[in-house]
Amino acid sequence: MVSFEVIILGGLGGPSESSTQCFMVRPFDSSELNSLCVDGGAGVGHIMDTLVCSNEDLTVDGDEVNDDFHKYFRSLNQYHHDEDKYYKRRSKRIKLSKPVQNNNPNVKVGFSNKMIETLNDRSTVLEKAYSIYQGIESYYITHPHLDHINGIILNSPLMFERDLPSNKTLYGLNFTTEALQTHVFNDIIWPNLTNQESSNLHIETLKQSQIHNVNAFPNWEMLPFKICHGTKVIDGSRVFSTVYLLRDRINKNALIFFGDTDYNQHIDGKETGLDLLDAFWDYLADHIPFDEISGIFIECSSTCNYRDEQLYGHLSPQHLIDNLKDLHRKYNRDLNSRFDLNVIITHVKMVPTSKDPRLTILNELRTIAKTTPELDGIKFHLALNKHRFIL
Ligand SMILES: [Zn+2]
Numbered sequence: 401m402v403s404f405e406v407i408i409l410g411g412l413g414g415p416s417e418s419s420t421q422c423f424m425v426r427p428f429d430s431s432e433l434n435s436l437c438v439d440g441g442a443g444v445g446h447i448m449d450t451l452v453c454s455n456e457d458l459t460v461d462g463d464e465v466n467d468d469f470h471k472y473f474r475s476l477n478q479y480h481h482d483e484d485k486y487y488k489r490r491s492k493r494i495k496l497s498k499p500v501q502n503n504n505p506n507v508k509v510g511f512s513n514k515m516i517e518t519l520n521d522r523s524t525v526l527e528k529a530y531s532i533y534q535g536i537e538s539y540y541i542t543h544p545h546l547d548h549i550n551g552i553i554l555n556s557p558l559m560f561e562r563d564l565p566s567n568k569t570l571y572g573l574n575f576t577t578e579a580l581q582t583h584v585f586n587d588i589i590w591p592n593l594t595n596q597e598s599s600n601l602h603i604e605t606l607k608q609s610q611i612h613n614v615n616a617f618p619n620w621e622m623l624p625f626k627i628c629h630g631t632k633v634i635d636g637s638r639v640f641s642t643v644y645l646l647r648d649r650i651n652k653n654a655l656i657f658f659g660d661t662d663y664n665q666h667i668d669g670k671e672t673g674l675d676l677l678d679a680f681w682d683y684l685a686d687h688i689p690f691d692e693i694s695g696i697f698i699e700c701s702s703t704c705n706y707r708d709e710q711l712y713g714h715l716s717p718q719h720l721i722d723n724l725k726d727l728h729r730k731y732n733r734d735l736n737s738r739f740d741l742n743v744i745i746t747h748v749k750m751v752p753t754s755k756d757p758r759l760t761i762l763n764e765l766r767t768i769a770k771t772t773p774e775l776d777g778i779k780f781h782l783a784l785n786k787h788r789f790i791l
């Protein structure tokens with residue numbers, strides 16, 4: 401049974417200012433416009449782009465597919481697991497409403513037909529995009545770096561638009577919400593739109609590893625976990641980020657969304673200290689049966705060519721593989737039971753190289769996983785902009 405559709409409004413980690421991290425999450429096959437977003441590094445402009453290429457006939461096999469950076473590189477087929485090509489062809493013949501097995505995510509381009517039909521009475525792309533924006537009730541922000549919040553900030557006046565007003569809440573752990581209030585919505589960087597209780601914009605602090613009920617979807621719950629993300633330039637103290645665990649209480653399916661993630665998760669750098677990512681994997685293995693994990697959206701910002709000290713609080717393929725090995729060990733799965741996780745790679749830094757760095761990272765991950773028998777069943781995908789993962 402699939403539960404979710406995740407639309408990649410922004411799947412990149414810069415340095416280009418376009419399409420930085422923002423994932424729109426909705427119940428699968430819903431004709432309502434309600435949604436939530438994990439991070440807000442992209443916004444209405446990207447919703448418009450996604451609308452323009454929303455057509456069920458365009459699959460990732462099609463040449464018409466339009467990804468911001470893809471046109472500068474090679475065939476889009478390379479960005480998805482090999483088996484998916486077969487699967488997508490097959491999925492074109494079956495109706496979308498048929499359940500899709502969890503271990504074979506269906507990847508499409510743009511918004512679903514059902515969503516598009518709901519927008520039929522709006523005539524322009526702008527109107528349609530604003531209506532979709534109106535339906536986003538909550539943003540779960542991983543950390544307050546600009547590439548994760550710029551869309552939220554620039555779009556925020558739309559909440560007060562006369563004909564399409566909306567209410568939104570920005571959720572995060574305390575280091576995120578305090579920074580938003582103090583350093584962004586402070587009447588200096590941006591108007592303090594959160595000033596009055598009656599305002600349309602609210603900021604709410606979540607508690608570490610505590611269940612938060614998602615307003616828009618009563619069956620869904622969200623759990624935030626603090627992780628490390630590099631150090632401050634000025635004094636070397638820790639910078640933090642968040643990994644969110646989203647779960648459907650009815651059918652139990654779970655998705656995991658990582659904010660920026662350090663390869664070194666030891667607090668204070670002490671080998672004997674608490675390892676935050678290790679603690680999260682422990683929680684997952686103790687509370688979520690393996691078969692209920694529909695997908696893990698996790699960053700892998702740089703290729704293996706980067707040394708650890710050049711990662712600045714991010715993961716490279718070897719570090720990600722090491723973490724997946726940890727997860728395998730914690731689930732205590734023997735080598736004969738397939739570890740068939742869907743791992744969707746996000747936040748790649750688009751540095752200038754002759755080959756798309758996303759493809760380099762994907763190939764490195766697959767190559768290392770092949771030499772690691774316990775990880776051979778993992779399917780690695782890339783979170784391409786304007787694509788929709790059905791999980
Ligand atoms: Zn980032």
Ligand SMILES: [Zn+2]
Binds near residue numbers: 543545629660
């Ligand atoms: Zn960051």
